[in-house]
Amino acid sequence: xxxxxxxxxxxxxxxxxxxxxxxxxxxxxxxxxxxxxxxxxxxxxxxxxxxxxxxxxxxxxxxxxxxxxxxxxxxxxxxxxxxxxxxxxxxxxxx
Numbered sequence: 001x002x003x004x005x006x007x008x009x010x011x012x013x014x015x016x017x018x019x020x021x022x023x024x025x026x027x028x029x030x031x032x033x034x035x036x037x038x039x040x041x042x043x044x045x046x047x048x049x050x051x052x053x054x055x056x057x058x059x060x061x062x063x064x065x066x067x068x069x070x071x072x073x074x075x076x077x078x079x080x081x082x083x084x085x086x087x088x089x090x091x092x093x094x095x
Contacts, residue, residue, distance in 0.1 A: 002072055057070065
């Protein structure tokens, strides 16, 4: 499992997810017209905890519309932002 310390996550642009996070709002982060920029996702409850290693997912969209989601030494590639957002959400909150 990919983990970072709380300080490492705070030093990055980290999106804290809850069980009530809106998948469509997550999807809007992946704007193909923006400069490629990595986003980090973690559970809000983990960000508020005292654990030393916090599971996270990193995602980045490239200008050609490919969204790379990096987790557990695996990479998921999608061209649909909603699909990528659902994958990120389900990584933390299996439905």
